[in-house]
């Protein structure tokens with residue numbers, strides 16, 4: 001039979017373990033929960049010979065397609081043109097069909113919503129080589 005004091009000790013011990021678990025989960029959350037970009041096509045800083053047919057951004061977790069977007073600009077100061085994400089893309093990808101692009105330097109400005117509710121944004125630059 002457990003004494004009153006013994007029971008209280010057990011309970012405090014359980015609370016202590018719970019507090020440590022919560023602290024560990026809290027510390028691990030940011031890295032584990034956001035959607036992080038793991039692959040881009042075209043790749044960052046790529047030099048291409050021809051206009052790429054698609055933009056593909058692959059993440060390490062699911063994204064909300066309806067609340068994810070990207071723009072494409074010709075050069076750093078170019079007018080940003082909205083890219084329409086493919087609604088039926090895989091859950092971990094943002095996919096957009098690209099119009100035929102002239103040679104030049106392009107900047108993709110993207111913003112996705114992770115399923116954990118956090119926004120993640122980034123830029124991607126690539127270049128299409130001109131003739132000659």
Ligand SMILES: [Cu+2]
Pocket residue numbers: 029030033034035114116117118
């Ligand atoms: Cu997050």
